[in-house]
Amino acid sequence: MIPAAFDYVAPSTVDEAVRALASAGEDAKVLAGGQSLLPVLRMRLAAPSTIVDLGKITELRGVRDEGDKLAIGAMTTHYDVQRDHLIAEHAALLAKATDTVADPQVRHRGTFGGSIAHADPAGDLLAPALALDAEMVIAGQDGRRTVPAAEFFQDFFTTTLAPDEILVEVRVPKHTGWxxxxxxxxxxxxxxxxxxxxxxxxxxxxxxxxxxxxxxxxxxxxxxxxxxxxxxxxxxxxxxxxxxxxxxxxxxxxxxxxxxxxxxxxxxxxxxxxxxxxxxxxxx
Missing domain, CATH: 3.30.390.50 (CO dehydrogenase flavoprotein, C-terminal domain)
Incomplete structure (x- = not known):
């Protein structure tokens, strides 16, 4: 099936992405790796008016050492999570879970933050994030806020993200030696x-x-x-x-x-x- 027509926006900064979502209204969808969204579009189970593609926002990629926590950019691919030395040393459970996600093709395109924000209860990264007491950093029109994993997931495919907000990064307390x-x-x-x-x-x-x-x-x-x-x-x-x-x-x-x-x-x-x-x- 061919997706319904939609407008396409590819911002280069988080602020631009937030403004694009606010302008498009509740019918907009965020595109991260696309491994969950694109099949839904092809089957016309969703018909958004606008797609906001986060692929050009470089600040959303990579893993940083933040002292007692790791900051994992929302657009970091599963492949990069699997191979990151900081995650292997300080958050081994995330690496172990990511190893089981789909297949190599999906892991090269799919993103850590996209999986978290999609909030499929069968997804393999939600429970490890919860177990590790992760925190979600969310950007919106009023700035950024941080939400614990225990409060972020609300129901099937439902999170605390508002229509004009995006997940920027996931902060994971270090579990070094665990x-x-x-x-x-x-x-x-x-x-x-x-x-x-x-x-x-x-x-x-x-x-x-x-x-x-x-x-x-x-x-x-x-x-x-x-x-x-x-x-x-x-x-x-x-x-x-x-x-x-x-x-x-x-x-x-x-x-x-x-x-x-x-x-x-x-x-x-x-x-x-x-x-x-x-x-x-x-x-x-």
């Missing part, structure tokens, strides 16, 4: 997650001193498995202790049943995958 693993279950290779679990842990000897766990596709937004985190802290990283903690993984979740699975199946998957992810993380 071990990480992302365990994903899908029906076929390169498909969306039926359920996935992102785990990062800090160990002291054979004990788990701190744990951060995010669940993918277990509700309309990413979910933090706080009950599992609390059950793990202070425990030796034995198979028995990990299994007992992982039994809490489905608490507070509300997965949507579909043609792939029902609620009970996804909740059992969450428990099993959490156990696997924690076990893999502590031995990474």
């Amino acid at each position: 071990r990480a693993h992302y365990e994903k279950f899908n029906r076929v290779a390169q498909a969306w997650s039926m359920v996935a679990v992102g785990v990062t842990v800090r160990t002291e000897g054979n004990a788990i001193a701190e744990a951060r766990i995010g669940l993918t596709n277990m509700a309309s937004t990413p979910v933090r498995a706080t009950a599992v985190e609390q059950a793990l802290v202070g425990q030796e990283a034995t198979a028995e202790n990990i299994r007992a903690a992982a039994a809490h993984a489905a608490e507070g979740t509300n997965p949507t049943p579909d043609s792939n699975s029902d609620v009970e199946y996804r909740q059992e998957l969450a428990r099993v995958l959490t156990g696997r992810a924690v076990s893999a993380a502590v031995t990474a």
